């Protein structure tokens with residue numbers, strides 16, 4: 453029988469949960485992570501894995517930068533291979549969004565991000581295959597890149613285990629136990645696990661668990677599709693990640709001359725689904741739409757061939773930012789979900805912030821206060837000054 457008492461229990465073996473398990477174990481805390489299926493069974497296993505810095509609030513830009521520094525040097529910073537590929541990232545806007553883009557680039561530079569503004573000719577210098585006649589300009593981040601969701605989850609989990617954490621798969625939390633105004637543990641089909649702190653990092657399934665304790669979190673599960681194309685021989689070289697805010701979609705290169713693409717439109721949130729019953733394949737209509745956008749931005753992609761895509765889940769909040777914080781009125785209950793399609797890249801700093809919340813320490817320089825659950829009732833939604841997409 454596994455040890456069933458800890459200082460902290462984590463619900464969910466996605467990237468947020470394993471990064472937190474690692475941070476807590478690193479700090480010498482006894483931690484048990486409970487995953488109902490297998491590691492990376494949720495959004496993490498279906499991620500596109502982009503690690504970018506282009507954000508429009510100082511807090512999220514600082515979080516992205518701090519996390520990037522871990523992804524870039526994961527072997528030394530944590531240990532293990534996360535499939536890191538420094539592709540660079542390019543964010544293209546229409547002329548009417550140019551001032552906003554430049555202001556965001558300045559904000560990002562102020563916090564130390566390596567990014568620069570490119571006019572259309574400089575964009576062509578970087579990527580001569582792009583159609584640039586409709587663009588106002590772009591932001592370019594040479595140090596951004598991509599990592600693999602499953603590899604990263606495994607790497608964090610292995611390091612957490614090596615530091616003493618228990619990572620249990622096939623254990624579903626059915627309820628969270630409360631006594632005298634504080635959490636005391638969780639119930640599972642394999643018995644009760646006890647701890648004074650419980651972190652709900654269950655992604656799209658997190659709201660249901662919070663609901664059991666009376667917390668109505670405004671988080672909806674939505675289906676996000678990824679179309680996959682094989683580039684023609686003439687585009688054999690890897691291209692940077694391209695966030696095209698004019699057409700509202702993205703392109704990310706993958707090994708095997710593949711290019712992945714998906715939507716950047718806020719209307720994605722309207723594809724609401726039950727996280728336990730949704731279509732995990734990609735629709736042909738969606739493939740055709742992405743093919744059209746792709747060919748417009750990279751004309752030689754008109755020769756690309758369609759390959760199999762997939763669909764995964766976003767856990768979307770009204771302001772497209774996560775809930776990270778202690779839940780009011782119940783000691784020891786912490787929530788960390790609602791990443792709205794951008795939680796992979798932030799995982800290194802998410803783990804630090806959650807470890808701080810769980811232990812009462814303040815080792816991470818990022819204050820989680822803006823992400824508190826109460827912000828929705830208080831009308832303090834998180835918005836950047838210049839937003840042109842769900843990416844901001």
Ligand SMILES: Cc1cc2nc3c(=O)[nH]c(=O)nc-3n(C[C@H](O)[C@H](O)[C@H](O)COP(=O)(O)OP(=O)(O)OC[C@H]3O[C@@H](n4cnc5c(N)ncnc54)[C@H](O)[C@@H]3O)c2cc1C
Nearest residue numbers: 464466467468488494495496500502625655764795796797
């Ligand atoms: C198609 C797609 C593309 C994306 N692209 C990017 C990107 O390029 N960059 C980026 O930063 N982000 C991206 N994201 C978002 C990112 O992948 C997610 O925000 C992130 O992986 C969420 O991780 P998580 O650990 O919070 O949740 P999840 O990965 O969803 O993990 C939650 C886990 O909790 C488990 N669980 C649920 N209920 C219980 C229970 N009762 N008991 C025990 N375990 C339970 C689930 O099985 C699951 O494994 C993308 C997402 C998708 C779907």
